[in-house]
Amino acid sequence: MQLIETMLGRLGSRFTLHFVPKNRQVFLGPLGKFFDLPFQLRLGFRAGANTRLLPFAGDSEDYFPEVEMELRPSSILFHARDRALNLYATFTFTAPFYPQDEPLSLAPFFYLDVTLDRIPNTAPLELVAELGLPEGQAEIELLDGGQAYLGATLTTTYRQVKTHWGPRTAPGTLSEQAFHLPIFFGSYGPTASATEVAPRSNTLALSVSSPAGEEQPALTYHLLLATYVNQSVLEVRGVKQSFRYNYYYKDLAAVLDYAVRERAHILEKTAFFENIWQNSSLGHSYQNLMAFTFQSYITNTWWTLPDTASLDRDWYSVWEGNCVFHSTVDVEYNLSWFYLLLWPQLLEKTLAEWGHYLHEDERGTWLSHDIGGVLEANHQTYPHQMEVEENCNFILLVYALWRYSGNHAVVTSNLEVVTRLVRFVLDSDTTGNGFPDRGIANTIDDASPAVQYGKEQVYLAVKALSACWATARLLEAENSQPKLAAECAERVKLIGQTLDNQAWLGDHYAVTLDRTTEGLVNPWTGEPLEAGELEGWDGYSLYTNNGLLYLLACAPGGAADLPPLELSRIRQDLEQSLQKSLIEYGCTHSSADKSNIWISQNLHRDAVAGYLGLDLSDMVERYWAFEQFENGEFGRGGCFVDTYGNNHLRLYPRGLTCLGLLYASAGARVDRQAGRLFLQPARVPLRIPLLSFADWPSGRVPYLSYYLENGTVRYEIENRDLLGNLTVDFGGSAQ
Secondary structure (H helix, E strand, O other), rough: OOOOOEEOOOOOOOEEEEEHHOOOOOEEEOOOOOEEEEEEEEEEEEEEEEEEOOOOOOOOOOOOOOEEEEEOOEEEEEEEEEOOOOOOEEEEHHHHOOOHHHHHHHHHEEEEEEEEEEEOOOOOOEEEEEOOOOOOOOOEEOOOOOOEEEEEEEEEOOEEEOOEEEOOOOHHHHHHHHHEEEEEEEEEEOOHHHHEEEEEEEEEEEEEOOOOOOOOOOEEEEEEEEEOOOOOOOOEEEEEHHHHHHOOOHHHHHHHHHHHHHHHHHHHHHHHHHHHHHHHOOOHHHHHHHHHHHHHHHOOOOEEEOOOHHHHHOEEEEEOOHHHEEOOOOOOOOOOOHHHHOOOHHHHHHHHHHOOOOEEOOOOEEEEEOOOEOOOOOOOOOOOOOOOHHHHHHHHHHHHHHHHHHOOOHHHHHHHHHHHHHHHHHOOOOOOOOOOOOOOOOOOOOOOOHHHOOOOOOHHHHHHHHHHHHHHHHHHHHHHHHHHHHHHHHHHHHHHHHHHHHHHOOOHHHHHHEOOOOOOEEOOOOOOOOOEOOOOOOOOOOOOOHHHHHHHOOOOHHHHOOOOOOOOHHHHHHHHHHHHHOOOOOEEEOOOOOEEEEHHHHHHHHHHHHHHOOOOOHHHHHHHHHHHHHHHHHOOOOOOOEEOOOOOOOOOOOOHHHHHHHHHHHHEEOOOOEEEEEEEOOOOOEEEHHHHOOOOOOOOOOEEEEEEEEOEEEEEOOOOOHOOOOOEEOOEOOO
């Protein structure tokens, strides 16, 4: 594929490689985005009098005439050619990752493997590998005791960063510190003995000579980029935190030793994880989008420990891209497929952390929109509240994690918070029709008033219905508070009746019940809107079905295990809104609000569609075309960009909601509490990995396949033993 801007990162460890080919630069940073620096990477080969490089060396004229990119979840490959010189090479950057393997996924290093696929006849042949450091930023020194390693130490302080919300400054307790940030760049392995390294004009330079001639086999050079930061990097509720990898690796030498000594094992596990996606039948655009969004997610993660603290007090959070909020609830709500399918323990941690960031007034208790910003997680930093929405999101994630993991402790540990939050949701209806009408500003903060903060929104009503239904199930599981459970059940019925009697407009649901701006206040300014009709109240909305996804994904009995909703109307509403609001790269907020597209919310909608029997998998072609445009020569850039329009949400983690399309396309509904897996495909043939049942320590994953046999849909599950005693219900027939 064409070269586009993208990133690699280390889970929770902030070490990032940010490739910006249109600017001929690579950004590198031990503290991640917004604290990284632009480097010139001279990487390629010198064949006789000719030098050929990858396009990351500034104004150089020595670039390969042909370079292609290949994306994988944990690696980026650059395939470079000069046909006239018979010079063909592959440059592979790898950020190792393996689900639930902490030492492997956190270690702050990247592999760089350079393979010379065809060797020209010109002699001598030399690998060029030079990392040009920003002037005035580095002191170059050789690393003692390491073969062919060269290191640079950057000395900097936390500085003001430019974010989506304007310049932001880190807390004074951290920003006043001077940080010594090592970056080590070197080679090892069979070719290391032929390597000479030397500091030269602020550059880390490696020189590897190899023989020339047609009879030589392909050559591979192994290089490393590594770092190590053992100072406080984050402040959480007033407590300084350091990177968690400090627990596993005492210094940089330990990181390098692990990377070299365990190379074969690390790459084997990383390749196993990457091959899972290639073994599915979902298309190449989906695989590219999944890899791209996975990389943008990983680079936003933080995993730390209180200084000198024990491992059981660790902290995990995720930056909201260029908004730099920590663990924004509505963002995590969309992307939680990462946790449900790959790493449920991280969602358990996040839920526990959110429980410490509650607000309360005479209306009740609600959850913070976020739990901090930039380098502190002390309190919400978003400008206004989203009370009903975030309360519902929390409840639905507790419910989904309980059903998917089968871990009842998820209910016990979160029930007290759930009951406080659902009480706010119940009391947010002041008119008696069940629809929330206070605390109703929502995450869609670049939309029209009707979509963003209209009173009695259908979107929030459906989400409130879902949260009340989930709370009743959680209370029943704990045999707790039967009166509250009954009140939640009654609210589900009331909202459903109002939806059918007042919100249904013949072929779709309205955006809001309110048709005027009377009593409507802009949450950004606190000022009432000018009197008149609320434009777009009757539009076709992208968001009607948003709150149903996790209920659909955990309903082993199909409709029998869902709230009493007219699912045929939900499906018709979804189909109609798709037709009425579709433009080049996806669907706008509504048919009446075409200000922006949110790619992640389109993906979330597509997953709901799969569970309703609609195959929207071809929509991925539009989303991937948009990401290639944005990150190509004429786009704004920013790796995963979530918004098409005036807004520019970039470096964003939310796109990883695309993982949900795996299970949704298969109609796979998981309930480990009930011991059932319900299957009802939206498309055939199909092959997907059932990741939530993987045995990661042993490296085994079950695969679900649908196929046609004499006009009848059949299924099979490879490695079915990994499902344990679960009953598989295929289209209503238990097997």
